[in-house]
């Protein structure tokens with residue numbers, strides 16, 4: 001393996017999965033009110049003979065007696081997995097779509113399973129069963145939601161639009177619904193604009209959902225997603241929720257992504273070769289961790305014995321066989337990896353670097369013990385960043401791990417090492433971040449997002465009578481390498497940021513120095529740790545929250561409410577956990593906060609993802625108490 005390939009593809013981080021939630025655009029229809037036709041019916045072995053589905057429904061599994069123990073075990077495992085998800089995100093967004101299209105009564109009936117329970121986990125339809133049905137709405141993940149001809153089960157399929165009549169093929173059964181692949185769109189929606197599709201892999205790649213829609217339509221779908229998320233997950237009375245504002249658009253709708261993480265598995269031809277020739281392979285993959293170096297050695301020993309001509313031929317075969325790219329759309333992204341040569345969502349520099357990085361891996365595939373994820377990050381060149389190459393060369397952090405791969409396009413170069421440093425500029429603030437850690441992936445939309453947050457903060461001051469000349473304070477929780485803290489610092493007397501990744505905090509401090517921003521302090525720790533280290537006057541404090549997808553911990557919400565800041569700006573890549581947390585903040589403060597505004601920001605055009613931005617403001621009814629709190633507060637620094 002070439003050393004470059006080794007650094008670019010290892011260590012493999014967690015794979016980035018394109019997942020987030022969302023809701024519907026189409027009006028809800030009763031299951032019986034639309035046209036459905038089954039074109040194939042193949043009764044199957046079921047896992048539950050008494051599942052509430054009629055035996056003469058053409059696509060239902062027959063009412064065969066089952067091994068109850070086997071069924072119970074299977075259901076228990078599935079339910080356990082679901083419960084684990086609930087802890088993080090609450091009920092899956094698809095649940096609300098199922099309720100909407102089947103109706104509560106029908107859902108209860110299915111779940112009761114003639115009084116035996118667990119009917120939602122039926123092994124309902126055989127794989128490859130074909131259905132024709134009309135799409136009723138879009139799910140949180142941009143999938144079309146339909147009712148199966150039997151009327152007691154839901155089907156979901158990607159790349160379709162509400163109102164379309166489609167032919168689908170069942171891939172697998174999930175809770176109360178079956179995931180399907182699209183066979184054909186039989187009647188197209190007027191919204192479908194196939195002429196807009198900008199990628200040759202659209203329809204096969206699981207990365208994008210909305211390329212066949214105008215950008216305006218994408219934005220309006222995302223607005224609905226935010227509305228539905230708050231309606232379903234906040235638990236707040238609708239009167240407490242403002243109308244969702246129009247989605248903040250991304251200036252770039254293609255060519256915006258500054259990070260790509262294509263991945264690969266070891267191809268079958270190579271695993272077969274390993275299985276035949278070594279003892280370390282097991283399934284043909286070398287085991288992770290233990291004996292990895294040993295496995296490499298062993299493999300090398302095997303390869304050394306192969307005739308060079310034969311080895312060349314084999315290597316060509318393995319290189320041809322390995323797919324490096326993103327999950328295929330088939331089987332809901334669980335059917336393998338699509339080999340991609342380009343991703344039009346990525347910046348031009350990443351586009352240029354992708355085939356080069358892939359080639360390096362292909363040429364050395366036999367030296368990879370297992371599959372891995374490649375990293376490609378767009379980073380500003382030294383000159384675009386405002387430093388000379390000389391200065392950069394003198395800086396051990398900037399040049400760590402050899403610095404960027406020299407794949408230059410305009411102001412960008414490409415970083416492929418997980419330890420290298422990435423450079424970004426947002427408005428006039430410069431950021432350096434470790435390439436393996438978090439930074440927002442759409443450079444074009446960040447100025448607009450920051451501006452929106454800035455205006456929200458300033459408008460709160462004018463509406464609450466807190467004059468702009470007074471001293472204000474900001475707490476940036478989940479601050480990463482300081483994006484909000486540093487960009488908003490000029491509005492505040494003092495800013496405190498907290499972040500769990502120590503390395504990101506090192507870079508946040510470094511970025512403060514780089515930009516000569518003196519009024520910021522950063523703490524490495526759990527988000528709630530920050531509350532013990534500040535005593536800013538609550539009536540003049542804003543808290544920014546920008547957690548990972550799972551949202552905030554209860555301990556964090558409790559301490560936030562206890563602090564009682566004047567304003568909270570909650571930014572999130574998961575509007576469902578965001579809505580849940582906002583509900584907890586409002587309830588936890590006994591209605592002490594009002595939700596002032598909610599909107600989405602489009603950080604990922606062409607996909608279903610939407611970033612939620614929610615502004616909460618403390619109600620002024622307990623004015624006296626607040627003044628007292630403020631007087632008692634002593635200003636300290638971290």
Ligand SMILES: C[S@@+](CC[C@H](N)C(=O)[O-])C[C@H]1O[C@@H](n2cnc3c(N)ncnc32)[C@H](O)[C@@H]1O
Pocket residue numbers: 438439440477478479480481482483484498499500501504525526527528546547548573
């Ligand atoms: C969505 S990112 C936001 C980062 C930053 N606000 C930005 O926009 O660049 C979420 C950040 O929260 C951090 N994080 C995760 N769990 C945390 C916790 N319990 N306490 C503090 N930070 C946490 C992650 O390391 C990550 O940097």
